[in-house]
Amino acid sequence: MVFSSLLFLVRFLPIVLILYYISPRKYRNFVLFVSSLFFYAWGEPVYVTLILFSSVVDYIAGRMVGYYKQLGSIKGQKIAVLCSATINLSLLFVFKYADFFISLVDYVPSINIAPLNLALPIGISFYTFQTMSYTIDVYRGEAKVQKNFITFGAYVALFPQLIAGPIVRYQTVAEQMDSRKETLDLFKQGVFRFVVGLGKKVLIANQVGALWNEIAQTKVNMLTTSQAWLGAVAFTLQIYFDFSGYSDMAIGLGKMFGFEFLENFDYPYESKSITEFWRRWHISLGTWFKEYVYFPLGGNRKGKKRQFLNIAIVWCLTGLWHGAAICFVVWGVYYGLLLIIEKSILKKFLDRLPAFIARIYTLVIVTVGWSIFSWPDMIDGGRYLKTMFGLDGAGIGNSHTAFMLLNYRFVLLMGIIGSTSLAKRLSNRILPDGTLRREILAAVFVFLILGICMAYLINSSYNPFLYFRF
Template structure:
C-alpha cells in the first residue's frame, strides 16, 4: 500500500485516525502497531514476520546491553545486532549483486536464490541499528515494552520511504503524546502538500521525462536531452520530498514530530551543501554511525 492509493486515502487512513483518536490513551500504541503491520502486509504478508523478527532481536539486545556492565559482553551483544541486521540486509538486498560480481571476476557462480526485496528493509534496518548503537553509547534508554519498540520500528507513515527516525527523536512520543486539532490540521495540510508533489508534479515530470529520454537517439536533439534530464531531476526530488512531507504530516496527525528530510537541495551553492540538504536523515545516519566512528569529523 502506498499513500496515493485510494484504499489508503479513503479507507485505511480515516479508519486508523478515527480509531486512534477514539480509544483510551494506553491503547493508542497498540492501535498503531496493528495498523502498521496491516499496512506493511498489504503488499506481501510474509515480510511481516521479518520485520517482527528484526525488532524482537534488537529489543532484547538493547535490554541486554542496558543491563550489562561488563564491556566485553556489551560489545558482544552489539556484535549480535550488527551481524543479524547487516546479514538480513545483505541477504535480501545485495546477495544477487555480490554473486553476479563474483561470477564476473572469477567465473564461479554461487547458487544464490533470487529473493524478493522486502519493502522498507533499508529504512527499518538503519533504525534498529541506530537504536542498539544509541543504547550502547548511552544516548537513549532501552525500551521497556516490546510493543512500544515495535511501534518505533514499524510506524507505517515512515516505514517505506523515511525519514529515518532515531529513537531519541521519537521516544517521548511513544511514551506519551497529545492530540490537538491545530497539529492535526497542520499535519493534514503537510500531507496534502506531499501528495500533490508526488501525484501532480513527480509523476507528471516522470511521464514527460520518459518522452525525451526514451526517444530514439537518432531523432533526438540536444534541447530534448536537456529537457529530459531536468524533468528527471525534478521527478526524483518531488518524489522523495513528497513522500517525506506526507510522512511528516501524518506523524503530526498522530502526535509525533518527525525530522525534516529535505531543505531545498537544488538551491545549494556547492556539492557539499547539496548533500547536507538532500535526504538529511540518511546523510546524518551515515555521518554519525559510520563516518565519524571511522575517524571523520
C-alpha cells in the same frame, strides 16, 4: 499500499485515525503497531515476518545492552551491539545485495553460482538502519532502553515513515513513543503538510515523471542533446518532488498521530555547493551516515588524508545503500570525489562566487549526478551522458523537443518554482502565521489540492514511487 493511492486515502487512513482516537491512550501504540503491520503486509504479506524478526532482535539487543550497562560490562554491551549490527546487516545483504555480488563473482571463469532471486522487501534499507540506531544509541547512553515490546514495535513499523523514511532515530522520538500529546492544532498542521506532500507527488512528480519516462524509452541514439537535458531536468524534478513529497506526507501523518519527525529536505536545489546540497537533501540519511559511520571512522579529526578516506568510504556505502547496481556505486564515487575536491580546492573559490553562479554550478553537477543515478544499465547511461554533452545522438534539437517542452511547460515551471523557497517566503510575508485569513486560505488550499489529486488518481494509472526500490 502507497500514500498517493485511493485505497490509502479513503479507506486505510480514515479507519486507522478513527480506531486510534477512540482508543484509550494506553492502547494507542498497540493500534499503531497492528495497523502498521497490516499496512506493510498489504504489499509484503510474507516479509512482515522479517520486520517482526528485526524488531525482536533489536528489542532483545537493547535489553541486553541495558542489562550489561547495569553490570558495568563494556564487553557485554559491545557483544550485544555487534549481534544487532551483524544480524541486521546480514538480512540487508541477503535480500538486497546477494544477487549483485553473485553476478560479479560469476564473471570469474569456471564459476557459475545461481542467483537467489529473492524479492526485495519494501523499505528494508530504512527500517534496518532505524533499528540499528536504537541499539547503538542505547549503548552510547543517548537513549533509554525500551522495555515495552509493543511500543518498540510501533516505533520500528510506524507506517507513516516505514516505507521510505525519513529515517527516524530512536532518540528523537523516544519520549514521544511513551508520552506524546495529540492536539487539534498539531492535527491541522499534519493535514496541511500531508496534502502539500500529496500535491507534490501527484501533481508534479507524476507529471514530470511521465516526461522523463517518454524520453528514457526513446533509443539513446535517437535523442538530441536538448532532449537529453530536458529528460535529465525532468528526472531531477521528479525525484525531488517524489521523495520530498513522500517525506512531507510522512511528517504530516506523524503530526496527525502526535509525532514530531525531523525535516528531511530543506530546498536542496537552492544550494551553492555540493557540500551544502548534501546537508539539505535526504537529511535523515546524511545524519545517519555521519553519526554511525563517518564519526566512528574518525571524521575530520585525524588529518586531511584520513578525512578524505572517510568521505570516500561513506559515499561508496551511500551509493550501495541506494541500490545493488554499478550505477549507484559510480554515483556514490562521483559525489565522494566532488566533495573531496570541494573541501580541498574549491571551497574558497565557491565562497567568493556570486550566489546565482554558485547555484547554477551546483544544479548542473546535481543534474548530471541524477543522470548517472537514473540508468541501471551503465552502457545506456554512458551513451545518455555523451548525448547530453553533444558527443552522440541526433544533433542539438528538433521539432519534437520543442513539442515536448511546450506540452510540459506548465508542470516544468511549477516544478522549478516549487523546488525553491519562493512560494513559502511570499506566503509568510503576505499571510503571517496566526491570522484568520491564513487559516481560511489554508483550509481552501487543502480541499482544493486534495480534490484535484483525487481526480488525477481516479483518472490516471501512472503513479510510480521511486524510493520503493531502496
